[in-house]
Amino acid sequence: MAEHDVTFDAIHETAERLAGEGRQVSIETVREELGGGNLGEIGRALAGWRAGRLEAAPTPDTGIPEPVAAALAGWLQRYAEDSGAPAREALAQSQADIDALLSAHGELENEREQLEIANTQAQAAIADRDETIARLDAELRNAKQVAMDALVSKAKDQLAIEGKDKQIDKLRNELERNVTESASVSDARLAAEMELVGATTARDSLANEVKDLRGQLDALHADRSSLRAEIEILRKRG
Template sequence: MSRQEVTAEQVASAADGLQRDGTRVTIEAVSALLDGASVNAVHKHLTAWRARNAKPAAAPKLDIPEPIAVALGKWAQQLAEEAGVGARDALAQSEEDMEVLLKSGEQFEAEREELLAQVAGLTAERDEALATLVERGEEIDQLQAELRNARHIATDALVGKAKDQLAIEGKDSQLADLRAQIERNVAAAAALSDARLKAEMELVGAVTARDSFAAEIKELRAKLASRSGEARRAE
Protein backbone atom coordinates (compact mmCIF):
# COMPACT_ATOMS: atom_id res chain seq x y z
CA MET A 1 0.00 0.00 0.00
CA SER A 2 1.33 3.43 -0.85
CA ARG A 3 2.19 5.59 2.13
CA GLN A 4 0.10 8.44 0.73
CA GLU A 5 -3.09 6.33 0.49
CA VAL A 6 -3.59 5.28 4.15
CA THR A 7 -6.88 6.60 5.57
CA ALA A 8 -8.50 6.83 8.99
CA GLU A 9 -11.01 4.13 7.99
CA GLN A 10 -8.24 1.72 7.00
CA VAL A 11 -6.35 2.33 10.26
CA ALA A 12 -9.56 1.92 12.31
CA SER A 13 -10.44 -1.31 10.48
CA ALA A 14 -6.96 -2.74 11.09
CA ALA A 15 -7.04 -1.72 14.76
CA ASP A 16 -10.50 -3.26 15.25
CA GLY A 17 -9.25 -6.49 13.70
CA LEU A 18 -6.24 -6.64 16.01
CA GLN A 19 -8.44 -5.92 19.03
CA ARG A 20 -10.90 -8.68 18.07
CA ASP A 21 -7.99 -11.12 17.72
CA GLY A 22 -6.73 -10.23 21.19
CA THR A 23 -3.54 -8.69 19.73
CA ARG A 24 -2.00 -5.49 21.08
CA VAL A 25 -2.94 -2.54 18.90
CA THR A 26 0.43 -0.89 18.13
CA ILE A 27 1.67 1.38 15.36
CA GLU A 28 3.94 -1.35 14.03
CA ALA A 29 1.15 -3.97 14.04
CA VAL A 30 -1.28 -1.67 12.19
CA SER A 31 1.45 -0.58 9.74
CA ALA A 32 2.27 -4.24 9.00
CA LEU A 33 -1.41 -5.00 8.29
CA LEU A 34 -1.47 -2.03 5.90
CA ASP A 35 1.55 -3.26 3.91
CA GLY A 36 4.11 -1.07 5.64
CA ALA A 37 2.10 2.17 5.72
CA SER A 38 3.88 5.29 7.07
CA VAL A 39 4.15 5.11 10.87
CA ASN A 40 3.49 8.86 11.07
CA ALA A 41 0.20 8.54 9.16
CA VAL A 42 -0.79 5.47 11.18
CA HIS A 43 -0.03 7.25 14.48
CA LYS A 44 -2.27 10.20 13.59
CA HIS A 45 -5.28 8.02 12.79
CA LEU A 46 -4.57 5.48 15.55
CA THR A 47 -4.60 8.24 18.19
CA ALA A 48 -8.10 9.25 17.05
CA TRP A 49 -9.22 5.60 17.11
CA ARG A 50 -7.96 5.15 20.68
CA ALA A 51 -9.74 8.32 21.77
CA ARG A 52 -13.02 7.00 20.33
CA ASN A 53 -12.58 3.59 21.97
CA ALA A 54 -11.49 4.82 25.42
CA LYS A 55 -13.94 3.77 28.15
CA PRO A 56 -13.31 5.84 31.29
CA ALA A 57 -15.32 4.86 34.33
CA ALA A 58 -16.74 7.40 36.81
CA ALA A 59 -17.65 6.55 40.35
CA PRO A 60 -21.44 6.97 40.89
CA LYS A 61 -22.77 9.42 43.49
CA LEU A 62 -25.22 7.59 45.80
CA ASP A 63 -27.64 8.99 48.39
CA ILE A 64 -27.70 5.99 50.70
CA PRO A 65 -26.84 5.25 54.36
CA GLU A 66 -23.28 6.03 55.30
CA PRO A 67 -22.03 2.46 55.95
CA ILE A 68 -23.39 1.31 52.65
CA ALA A 69 -22.10 4.47 50.98
CA VAL A 70 -18.62 3.86 52.41
CA ALA A 71 -18.65 0.28 51.16
CA LEU A 72 -19.97 1.30 47.78
CA GLY A 73 -17.45 4.15 47.65
CA LYS A 74 -14.61 1.72 48.20
CA TRP A 75 -16.10 -0.56 45.57
CA ALA A 76 -16.45 2.38 43.15
CA GLN A 77 -12.87 3.47 43.87
CA GLN A 78 -11.64 -0.03 43.18
CA LEU A 79 -13.68 -0.11 39.99
CA ALA A 80 -12.26 3.26 38.92
CA GLU A 81 -8.72 2.08 39.65
CA GLU A 82 -9.30 -1.06 37.64
CA ALA A 83 -10.75 1.02 34.81
CA GLY A 84 -7.73 3.30 35.06
CA VAL A 85 -5.52 0.37 34.17
CA GLY A 86 -6.81 0.65 30.63
CA ALA A 87 -5.97 4.35 30.57
CA ARG A 88 -2.50 3.64 31.92
CA ASP A 89 -2.05 0.92 29.31
CA ALA A 90 -3.15 3.37 26.63
CA LEU A 91 -0.65 5.94 27.94
CA ALA A 92 2.11 3.35 27.95
CA GLN A 93 1.15 2.35 24.42
CA SER A 94 1.24 6.01 23.35
CA GLU A 95 4.74 6.33 24.80
CA GLU A 96 5.78 3.18 22.94
CA ASP A 97 4.29 4.61 19.73
CA MET A 98 6.22 7.83 20.29
CA GLU A 99 9.47 5.85 20.60
CA VAL A 100 8.69 4.13 17.29
CA LEU A 101 8.09 7.51 15.65
CA LEU A 102 11.31 8.92 17.07
CA LYS A 103 13.29 5.92 15.81
CA SER A 104 11.70 6.31 12.38
CA GLY A 105 12.63 10.00 12.33
CA GLU A 106 16.21 9.26 13.42
CA GLN A 107 16.55 6.62 10.70
CA PHE A 108 15.29 9.03 8.07
CA GLU A 109 17.67 11.74 9.30
CA ALA A 110 20.61 9.31 9.12
CA GLU A 111 19.67 8.33 5.57
CA ARG A 112 19.36 12.00 4.65
CA GLU A 113 22.80 12.78 6.08
CA GLU A 114 24.28 9.82 4.18
CA LEU A 115 22.76 11.03 0.91
CA LEU A 116 24.06 14.55 1.53
CA ALA A 117 27.54 13.15 2.17
CA GLN A 118 27.38 11.13 -1.06
CA VAL A 119 26.26 14.21 -3.00
CA ALA A 120 29.11 16.24 -1.51
CA GLY A 121 31.62 13.50 -2.37
CA LEU A 122 30.40 13.18 -5.95
CA THR A 123 30.39 16.96 -6.34
CA ALA A 124 34.04 17.08 -5.24
CA GLU A 125 34.93 14.28 -7.65
CA ARG A 126 33.09 16.07 -10.44
CA ASP A 127 34.97 19.30 -9.75
CA GLU A 128 38.25 17.40 -9.76
CA ALA A 129 37.34 15.73 -13.05
CA LEU A 130 36.45 19.11 -14.56
CA ALA A 131 39.77 20.55 -13.42
CA THR A 132 41.58 17.58 -14.97
CA LEU A 133 39.59 18.09 -18.17
CA VAL A 134 40.65 21.74 -18.37
CA GLU A 135 44.26 20.76 -17.73
CA ARG A 136 44.14 18.06 -20.43
CA GLY A 137 42.61 20.56 -22.84
CA GLU A 138 45.52 22.96 -22.27
CA GLU A 139 48.02 20.14 -22.79
CA ILE A 140 46.30 19.14 -26.03
CA ASP A 141 46.43 22.73 -27.30
CA GLN A 142 50.13 22.88 -26.46
CA LEU A 143 50.83 19.55 -28.17
CA GLN A 144 48.93 20.63 -31.27
CA ALA A 145 51.00 23.82 -31.44
CA GLU A 146 54.22 21.83 -31.03
CA LEU A 147 53.08 19.38 -33.70
CA ARG A 148 52.42 22.19 -36.17
CA ASN A 149 55.80 23.70 -35.39
CA ALA A 150 57.51 20.32 -35.83
CA ARG A 151 55.83 19.85 -39.18
CA HIS A 152 57.07 23.28 -40.32
CA ILE A 153 60.56 22.41 -39.13
CA ALA A 154 60.47 19.04 -40.88
CA THR A 155 59.22 20.62 -44.11
CA ASP A 156 61.86 23.35 -44.01
CA ALA A 157 64.52 20.76 -43.25
CA LEU A 158 63.42 18.58 -46.16
CA VAL A 159 63.47 21.52 -48.57
CA GLY A 160 66.80 22.79 -47.26
CA LYS A 161 68.40 19.40 -47.33
CA ALA A 162 67.03 18.75 -50.80
CA LYS A 163 68.69 21.94 -51.99
CA ASP A 164 71.89 20.98 -50.24
CA GLN A 165 71.68 17.54 -51.76
CA LEU A 166 71.48 19.04 -55.23
CA ALA A 167 74.46 21.29 -54.44
CA ILE A 168 76.62 18.53 -53.00
CA GLU A 169 75.48 15.67 -55.18
CA GLY A 170 78.05 12.95 -55.13
CA LYS A 171 79.21 13.65 -51.58
CA ASP A 172 78.21 10.53 -49.64
CA SER A 173 78.96 11.87 -46.17
CA GLN A 174 76.76 14.93 -46.60
CA LEU A 175 74.00 12.80 -48.09
CA ALA A 176 74.13 10.52 -45.04
CA ASP A 177 73.77 13.55 -42.74
CA LEU A 178 70.78 14.71 -44.74
CA ARG A 179 69.06 11.35 -44.38
CA ALA A 180 69.75 11.18 -40.65
CA GLN A 181 68.31 14.68 -40.13
CA ILE A 182 65.20 13.77 -42.07
CA GLU A 183 64.75 10.58 -40.02
CA ARG A 184 65.10 12.50 -36.76
CA ASN A 185 62.53 15.05 -37.89
CA VAL A 186 60.14 12.32 -38.91
CA ALA A 187 60.66 10.55 -35.57
CA ALA A 188 60.01 13.80 -33.69
CA ALA A 189 56.80 14.37 -35.65
CA ALA A 190 55.67 10.81 -34.90
CA ALA A 191 56.37 11.26 -31.16
CA LEU A 192 54.33 14.45 -31.08
CA SER A 193 51.52 12.72 -32.95
CA ASP A 194 51.51 9.86 -30.40
CA ALA A 195 51.45 12.33 -27.51
CA ARG A 196 48.51 14.14 -29.07
CA LEU A 197 46.61 10.86 -29.53
CA LYS A 198 47.23 9.90 -25.89
CA ALA A 199 46.06 13.30 -24.65
CA GLU A 200 42.90 13.06 -26.76
CA MET A 201 42.15 9.61 -25.31
CA GLU A 202 42.60 10.97 -21.76
CA LEU A 203 40.25 13.82 -22.62
CA VAL A 204 37.60 11.36 -23.79
CA GLY A 205 37.99 9.43 -20.53
CA ALA A 206 37.69 12.61 -18.45
CA VAL A 207 34.53 13.67 -20.32
CA THR A 208 33.00 10.22 -19.77
CA ALA A 209 33.85 10.36 -16.04
CA ARG A 210 32.37 13.85 -15.78
CA ASP A 211 29.09 12.73 -17.39
CA SER A 212 28.94 9.70 -15.10
CA PHE A 213 29.48 11.86 -11.99
CA ALA A 214 26.82 14.31 -13.17
CA ALA A 215 24.31 11.46 -13.66
CA GLU A 216 25.04 10.04 -10.19
CA ILE A 217 24.67 13.46 -8.56
CA LYS A 218 21.35 13.98 -10.33
CA GLU A 219 20.09 10.59 -9.14
CA LEU A 220 21.17 11.23 -5.54
CA ARG A 221 19.52 14.66 -5.54
CA ALA A 222 16.32 13.09 -6.83
CA LYS A 223 16.44 10.50 -3.99
CA LEU A 224 17.07 13.25 -1.46
CA ALA A 225 14.16 15.31 -2.78
CA SER A 226 11.92 12.21 -2.65
CA ARG A 227 12.95 11.48 0.98
CA SER A 228 12.32 15.11 1.97
CA GLY A 229 8.93 15.01 0.27
CA GLU A 230 8.01 11.85 2.16
CA ALA A 231 9.04 13.43 5.43
CA ARG A 232 6.92 16.54 4.74
CA ARG A 233 3.92 14.44 3.75
CA ALA A 234 4.34 12.23 6.80
CA GLU A 235 4.30 15.31 9.08
Protein backbone atom coordinates (compact mmCIF):
# COMPACT_ATOMS: atom_id res chain seq x y z
CA MET A 1 0.00 0.00 0.00
CA ALA A 2 1.47 3.40 -0.94
CA GLU A 3 2.03 5.96 1.80
CA HIS A 4 -0.67 8.39 0.52
CA ASP A 5 -3.30 5.61 0.61
CA VAL A 6 -2.91 5.01 4.37
CA THR A 7 -5.72 6.70 6.31
CA PHE A 8 -6.35 7.11 10.02
CA ASP A 9 -9.30 4.75 9.77
CA ALA A 10 -7.13 2.06 8.18
CA ILE A 11 -4.57 2.54 10.96
CA HIS A 12 -7.27 2.32 13.67
CA GLU A 13 -8.80 -0.79 12.11
CA THR A 14 -5.38 -2.47 11.89
CA ALA A 15 -4.61 -1.55 15.50
CA GLU A 16 -7.98 -2.93 16.68
CA ARG A 17 -7.37 -6.17 14.77
CA LEU A 18 -3.88 -6.60 16.23
CA ALA A 19 -5.15 -5.88 19.73
CA GLY A 20 -8.01 -8.35 19.23
CA GLU A 21 -5.50 -11.00 18.17
CA GLY A 22 -3.47 -10.33 21.29
CA ARG A 23 -0.53 -9.04 19.27
CA GLN A 24 1.56 -6.01 20.02
CA VAL A 25 0.24 -2.76 18.60
CA SER A 26 3.15 -0.53 17.54
CA ILE A 27 4.16 1.65 14.66
CA GLU A 28 6.28 -1.14 13.18
CA THR A 29 3.60 -3.85 13.45
CA VAL A 30 0.86 -1.57 12.08
CA ARG A 31 3.07 -0.37 9.24
CA GLU A 32 4.06 -3.97 8.45
CA GLU A 33 0.39 -5.00 8.35
CA LEU A 34 -0.49 -2.04 6.12
CA GLY A 35 2.44 -2.74 3.84
CA GLY A 36 3.73 0.82 4.12
CA GLY A 37 2.78 4.24 5.37
CA ASN A 38 4.35 7.35 6.82
CA LEU A 39 5.84 6.72 10.26
CA GLY A 40 4.71 10.09 11.61
CA GLU A 41 1.12 9.63 10.44
CA ILE A 42 0.97 6.11 11.87
CA GLY A 43 2.34 7.35 15.21
CA ARG A 44 -0.23 10.18 15.45
CA ALA A 45 -3.05 7.84 14.46
CA LEU A 46 -2.03 5.26 17.10
CA ALA A 47 -1.82 7.97 19.78
CA GLY A 48 -5.40 9.01 18.92
CA TRP A 49 -6.50 5.37 18.88
CA ARG A 50 -5.07 4.73 22.33
CA ALA A 51 -6.67 7.89 23.72
CA GLY A 52 -10.01 6.78 22.31
CA ARG A 53 -9.66 3.35 23.90
CA LEU A 54 -9.01 4.95 27.27
CA GLU A 55 -12.11 7.09 26.94
CA ALA A 56 -14.21 4.12 25.83
CA ALA A 57 -12.89 1.80 28.50
CA PRO A 58 -15.71 0.68 30.87
CA THR A 59 -15.66 2.23 34.31
CA PRO A 60 -14.99 -0.40 36.97
CA ASP A 61 -17.88 -1.26 39.23
CA THR A 62 -17.61 0.97 42.29
CA GLY A 63 -20.01 -1.08 44.33
CA ILE A 64 -18.40 -2.68 47.34
CA PRO A 65 -19.22 -6.34 47.49
CA GLU A 66 -20.26 -7.47 50.90
CA PRO A 67 -17.79 -10.37 50.94
CA VAL A 68 -14.96 -7.89 50.55
CA ALA A 69 -16.29 -5.07 52.78
CA ALA A 70 -13.72 -5.90 55.37
CA ALA A 71 -10.94 -5.54 52.78
CA LEU A 72 -12.13 -2.23 51.32
CA ALA A 73 -8.83 -0.48 51.70
CA GLY A 74 -6.91 -3.22 49.91
CA TRP A 75 -9.53 -3.44 47.24
CA LEU A 76 -9.38 0.32 46.58
CA GLN A 77 -5.61 0.07 46.28
CA ARG A 78 -5.91 -2.71 43.75
CA TYR A 79 -8.59 -0.74 41.93
CA ALA A 80 -6.31 2.25 41.61
CA GLU A 81 -3.55 0.06 40.28
CA ASP A 82 -5.86 -1.76 37.89
CA SER A 83 -7.43 1.43 36.56
CA GLY A 84 -4.01 3.01 36.01
CA ALA A 85 -2.56 -0.01 34.21
CA PRO A 86 -4.05 0.80 30.74
CA ALA A 87 -2.84 4.36 31.03
CA ARG A 88 0.62 3.22 32.02
CA GLU A 89 0.62 0.65 29.20
CA ALA A 90 -0.52 3.26 26.70
CA LEU A 91 2.09 5.68 28.00
CA ALA A 92 4.82 3.04 27.73
CA GLN A 93 3.73 2.11 24.21
CA SER A 94 3.58 5.79 23.26
CA GLN A 95 7.10 6.20 24.56
CA ALA A 96 8.11 3.13 22.55
CA ASP A 97 6.50 4.71 19.46
CA ILE A 98 8.37 7.95 20.15
CA ASP A 99 11.61 6.01 20.50
CA ALA A 100 10.84 4.22 17.22
CA LEU A 101 10.21 7.56 15.52
CA LEU A 102 13.44 8.96 16.92
CA SER A 103 15.28 5.84 15.75
CA ALA A 104 13.73 6.14 12.30
CA HIS A 105 14.66 9.82 12.28
CA GLY A 106 18.20 8.89 13.24
CA GLU A 107 18.33 6.34 10.44
CA LEU A 108 17.07 8.95 8.00
CA GLU A 109 19.68 11.40 9.24
CA ASN A 110 22.34 8.72 8.85
CA GLU A 111 21.14 7.98 5.32
CA ARG A 112 21.18 11.71 4.55
CA GLU A 113 24.74 11.97 5.84
CA GLN A 114 25.74 8.92 3.78
CA LEU A 115 24.14 10.50 0.71
CA GLU A 116 25.99 13.75 1.36
CA ILE A 117 29.28 11.82 1.69
CA ALA A 118 28.53 9.87 -1.50
CA ASN A 119 27.64 13.14 -3.27
CA THR A 120 30.89 14.73 -2.10
CA GLN A 121 32.85 11.69 -3.28
CA ALA A 122 31.02 11.74 -6.62
CA GLN A 123 31.81 15.44 -7.07
CA ALA A 124 35.45 14.75 -6.24
CA ALA A 125 35.48 11.86 -8.73
CA ILE A 126 33.91 14.12 -11.37
CA ALA A 127 36.52 16.80 -10.66
CA ASP A 128 39.29 14.20 -10.96
CA ARG A 129 37.78 12.90 -14.19
CA ASP A 130 37.52 16.45 -15.60
CA GLU A 131 41.14 17.07 -14.62
CA THR A 132 42.18 13.79 -16.26
CA ILE A 133 40.23 14.67 -19.41
CA ALA A 134 41.85 18.11 -19.52
CA ARG A 135 45.31 16.57 -19.04
CA LEU A 136 44.71 13.93 -21.73
CA ASP A 137 43.36 16.61 -24.07
CA ALA A 138 46.51 18.68 -23.55
CA GLU A 139 48.69 15.62 -24.11
CA LEU A 140 46.72 14.83 -27.27
CA ARG A 141 47.24 18.37 -28.58
CA ASN A 142 50.94 18.14 -27.81
CA ALA A 143 51.15 14.74 -29.51
CA LYS A 144 49.38 16.14 -32.58
CA GLN A 145 51.80 19.09 -32.65
CA VAL A 146 54.79 16.77 -32.29
CA ALA A 147 53.45 14.55 -35.06
CA MET A 148 52.85 17.59 -37.28
CA ASP A 149 56.36 18.91 -36.61
CA ALA A 150 57.77 15.46 -37.38
CA LEU A 151 55.84 15.33 -40.65
CA VAL A 152 57.05 18.80 -41.63
CA SER A 153 60.64 17.89 -40.72
CA LYS A 154 60.35 14.63 -42.65
CA ALA A 155 58.97 16.50 -45.65
CA LYS A 156 61.85 18.97 -45.47
CA ASP A 157 64.33 16.12 -45.17
CA GLN A 158 62.67 14.37 -48.10
CA LEU A 159 62.90 17.54 -50.18
CA ALA A 160 66.55 17.95 -49.15
CA ILE A 161 67.23 14.30 -50.03
CA GLU A 162 65.51 14.70 -53.37
CA GLY A 163 67.54 17.85 -54.02
CA LYS A 164 70.72 16.01 -53.11
CA ASP A 165 69.66 13.09 -55.29
CA LYS A 166 69.21 15.49 -58.18
CA GLN A 167 72.63 17.00 -57.49
CA ILE A 168 74.15 13.52 -57.28
CA ASP A 169 72.46 12.53 -60.54
CA LYS A 170 73.75 15.71 -62.15
CA LEU A 171 77.28 15.11 -60.88
CA ARG A 172 77.06 11.46 -61.96
CA ASN A 173 75.97 12.52 -65.46
CA GLU A 174 78.75 15.09 -65.62
CA LEU A 175 81.24 12.51 -64.39
CA GLU A 176 80.08 9.97 -66.93
CA ARG A 177 80.25 12.61 -69.65
CA ASN A 178 83.73 13.62 -68.54
CA VAL A 179 84.79 9.97 -68.41
CA THR A 180 83.38 9.45 -71.87
CA GLU A 181 85.11 12.54 -73.16
CA SER A 182 88.33 11.55 -71.41
CA ALA A 183 88.07 8.08 -72.90
CA SER A 184 87.55 9.60 -76.34
CA VAL A 185 90.51 11.92 -75.87
CA SER A 186 92.57 9.05 -74.52
CA ASP A 187 91.57 6.89 -77.46
CA ALA A 188 92.48 9.67 -79.89
CA ARG A 189 95.72 10.31 -78.08
CA LEU A 190 96.49 6.61 -78.07
CA ALA A 191 95.72 6.41 -81.76
CA ALA A 192 97.91 9.43 -82.41
CA GLU A 193 100.66 7.98 -80.30
CA MET A 194 100.30 4.70 -82.12
CA GLU A 195 100.47 6.50 -85.43
CA LEU A 196 103.47 8.44 -84.19
CA VAL A 197 105.15 5.23 -83.09
CA GLY A 198 104.38 3.71 -86.47
CA ALA A 199 105.71 6.78 -88.29
CA THR A 200 108.83 6.78 -86.16
CA THR A 201 109.35 3.12 -86.83
CA ALA A 202 108.81 3.66 -90.55
CA ARG A 203 111.13 6.65 -90.49
CA ASP A 204 113.83 4.66 -88.75
CA SER A 205 113.33 1.81 -91.19
CA LEU A 206 113.49 4.25 -94.10
CA ALA A 207 116.59 5.86 -92.66
CA ASN A 208 118.18 2.49 -92.39
CA GLU A 209 117.21 1.70 -95.95
CA VAL A 210 118.57 5.08 -97.07
CA LYS A 211 121.72 4.40 -95.18
CA ASP A 212 122.01 1.01 -96.88
CA LEU A 213 121.31 2.60 -100.21
CA ARG A 214 123.93 5.23 -99.54
CA GLY A 215 126.36 2.49 -98.60
CA GLN A 216 125.52 0.67 -101.80
CA LEU A 217 125.80 3.93 -103.76
CA ASP A 218 129.13 4.69 -102.15
CA ALA A 219 130.25 1.16 -103.01
CA LEU A 220 129.06 1.68 -106.60
CA HIS A 221 130.92 4.99 -106.74
CA ALA A 222 134.00 3.29 -105.41
CA ASP A 223 133.64 0.47 -107.96
CA ARG A 224 133.16 3.02 -110.74
CA SER A 225 136.20 4.95 -109.62
CA SER A 226 138.19 1.70 -109.56
CA LEU A 227 136.82 0.79 -112.95
CA ARG A 228 137.76 4.21 -114.38
CA ALA A 229 141.17 3.88 -112.91
CA GLU A 230 141.61 0.49 -114.51
CA ILE A 231 140.27 1.81 -117.82
CA GLU A 232 142.66 4.71 -117.67
CA ILE A 233 145.55 2.33 -116.99
CA LEU A 234 144.50 0.12 -119.82
CA ARG A 235 144.17 3.09 -122.10
CA LYS A 236 147.63 4.24 -121.30
CA ARG A 237 148.98 0.78 -121.99
CA GLY A 238 147.35 0.53 -125.33
